[in-house]
Amino acid sequence: MPSINAALCLLWLPVAALLAGCDRAPVSDQVHAAQLTENSNAVAALQPKRHDPPLVLDVCGKPQTYIQVPQRVVTHDVNITEMFLFLGLGDRLVGYSGIPSRKEIAPEIKPVLDLLPNLSSHDMSLEAMVDARTDFVFAGWSYGFRAGGVTPELLAEHGIASYVLAESCIRVNSRQRVALEDVELDLGNLARIFDVEAQAGPRISQLKTARERLAGQMAANAGKPRVFVFDSGEKIPVTAGRYGMPQAILDAAGASNIFDDIPSNWPRGNWEDVIERDPEWIVIVDYGVPSAQGKMDFLLAKPELAQVSAIRKRQFFVMSYAQATPGPRSVQVAQRLAAALHPDLEVTTDALTWPTLKQSQAQP
Template sequence: MRAGAVFDHKRRAGLAGLALVAVCALAACSRGADAPLPAASAAAAASAPVTASVCGQAVAYPHAPQRAVAHGINIVEMVLALGLEGRLAGYGGVRDTARLPPAMQAQLAGVPDLSSQGMNLETLLGAQADFVFSGWSYGFRAGQVTPDALAEFGIASYVLTESCIRQGPRERVSLHDTFADLLALGRIFRVEARAQALVDAQAAQLHALRQQLQSVAPRPLVFLFDSGTDVPVTAGRYAMPHAMIEAAGGRNLFGDIPSSWTRGNWEDVIARDPDWIVIVDNDRPAADGKRQFLLAQPQLAHLKAVRGRRFVLLDFAEATPGPRNVAATLRIARALHPERVPAP
C-alpha cells in the first residue's frame, strides 16, 4: 500500500474495520488493564492500525509516528505532556521556549526548532516528518499546509479539535475537547495508558471544581482580552477560554459571538461592564503592558473590573487548548469564587 493511501476516503471504512479488530485484540478482555503485554504483542500493538476522529471524520493511522512535528506552543505542550519528545523531528510556533514550564524546556532541548522557516511543506519534507500535529489558524491554512496536502506526501496529521470550527459548524467548545485530543494522541502514538492517566487526573480536578461551584450564583461577567487597542481581540463561544470561563463559574462577555478567537468591540465592553478581565499574555505587548493599557483608558475607568483591579493573567498556552487548561481554569475560579474555591 502506498504511504498516502491511508487518507484515501474510499479505503477508510476498511481501515476502520481493521482498527476495530486490532482494538478488540489489544483489549484482550481476559487480561487486566494494567498488565504488561509480552514483547512480541507490544511490537504488534505498535504496528497495528488505529483510528481517531479528526474534525468529525474517522482517520486511520497504520503506524505509530516516529518523526513527528508539532506546531503551536500549546500543541507542543500536549506532545511533551505525553512524554513524546523522543518522537519529535522538530517543532514550530514557539517564540520563546522560556515560556514553557521548566520540565518541558528540558524535554524540548535538542529538538530542532523549525519556526524560522515557518510551517511549510518544504520544511516538513526536509525534516523527514511522518506526522504533523497542528490546528487550523495555528499552522494549518487553506492553500498552504493542510492535512490533504500532507497526505499527498505520505505524511499523516492530526487537527486540534477546537480549531475545527474553522472548517465546519460545531455545537460547543469544551475542556473535554482537550481531553479528546490527548486521548487521540495516545492512540496514534500507542501510549494510551499514559494519555488516559493524564486525562483521568485532570478530569477528576474538573469534576471536583464542578461540585464546588454547583448552583453558584451570581456568575460574574468576564471579558477575555487577548490584544488590540482600536478593536479588542477576544474569545467567542467557540474558543477555549469560553469553556474555561464557564467551568470557572463565570460568563463570557462575548459568548454571543459565534466564532472562536475573534474581534469584539469596546462599546460592548463598556455597556456590559465586566466584573473581571482575563488578560492573555502573548508577548504583544507583555501582560503588564495590556493591564496598564486598560487602566490608562478614560472610557474604561468606570468598569467594575478596572475600578477593582480585578484581573487574571493567563499565559497564551494556558488560554489555548493544552495540558494547562484545567489548572488555569482553577485559577480563574479561585479569583471569581474564593469562598467556594479556596487557594491550595
C-alpha cells in the first residue's frame, strides 16, 4: 500500500508534467482545467479533516489535544463499542477487541460487528491496531489500557490518538463521584472529536431525558435497599466500589451499595462484610462462566450466606456486562432496577432508539 506522500506525488505528476511542458500532445484549456480539478479533488480526499482550531478536551484531568477528525477507529470492550456505534459512527470503525463470546452484544449492533475484524478477544494488540492503520482508539483503564501494556502514551508514539472512558479514570486520577451523566459526557466528547455534534445531539438527549425522568420518579422515594453487586469470584468476590458504574445505577435507582466504602470501580470485597452488611438485594453481573443462574446457585448454596436477607428472600436482579459498565444502556437498567426495588412507585423504562448503523467504509 503506497504512503500518502507517494500517493500525492502520483496524483500531481500529470499536472506537473503539463506545467513543465513535457513532450506530449497538447491539450485544450478545458481538458487541462478538468485534470487540475480532478487531481485537486483527489488530493483533498486524502487529507483528513482537521479541527480548526485544535480541539482540547479534559481527559482524566489532563488537557488532550485533537488536531484531526479520526477516520479509522478501533474500540475495546463491548460497552465502549456500543457507545461508539450509538453515535452512528459505524462507518469509521475498522476493528474491535475485548469482546469474547461470553459477553452479550446488543442485537442492534451485532450485524455491524459481524462484518468487522475482531483484532483480539481479550487484551489489546498494538500490532493488530498498527496493521489496521488505526488513527484512533477508544478504550479505558482496565478496559484495554493497562500499565506495562497498551497505553494512550504508547499509541501516541505510533501516531494514534485516543480517548479514555471517564469512569475508568479512577485508575489514574482521583475524582469526586461516578454518575450516569458520565456516559453523556463521554458521548458528547466523542461527538466533538468526530465532528458529529448535530447528528449525536438527539442521541445524547435521549439518555438525558430518560435519566431526568427517572430522577423525577424517584424524588418521593424514602427507602434505600442495601444491595450487593456480585461480578464474579468464589473465594473472594469481585464487586462494584464507589467509582464503578453500578454505584451510579444504584444511586439513580434509589439503593445503597454495601461496598461504597471501597474507593475503586471494580474491586475485590470479602464474604465477611457481605454477611455483616446484610444486603436486601443482590445484583448479578451476567457474563462469563458460570452463567447468571450459575452465580445465583453458587450464592444460594454457600452455607455462610444462608441468613443474608437477599438469599433468604431470593431477591436477585441480573444485569449484562454491557449494562453494568458505562454505555448507552446504563440508564435503562437503572430504570428497570428502580422498578424492581420500588414496586410501589410508577417507574417507566424507556426504549433505547439506536441510529441506523452503517458498515465501515474505510478501506482494509
